[in-house]
Amino acid sequence: MPGGVPWSAYLKMLSSSLLAMCAGAQVVHWYYRPDLTIPEIPPKPGELKTELLGLKERRHEPHVSQQ
Template sequence: MPAEVSWPKYLKMVTASVLAMFAGAQVVHNYYKPDLSVPEIPPKPGGLRTELLGLK
């Protein structure tokens, strides 16, 4: 077993790590509020402007 830890303890640590990762990703996603819409026609090269809403 990795790091000489029992299976139940190992699975608890992995589960807690994955849940913390998902929670952190959700917090960042809600903070920056990305535009997830897909344009029908792709923009011309250099025509796409992006900005970080949290840094105004």
């Protein structure tokens, strides 16, 4: 009985916390779409470019309202 909590409640909280953590990590990876490939030759200093691919695809032209 960790912390004065019954084992059943403790295991429910532990499993729900683990599930929420894994789901959050998955959502972040879907949104940002990181490039997880490992290059053969490491880039020289200043050559590494990082972009948010998910954000780049969703970018729209601003909608201007006509009043």
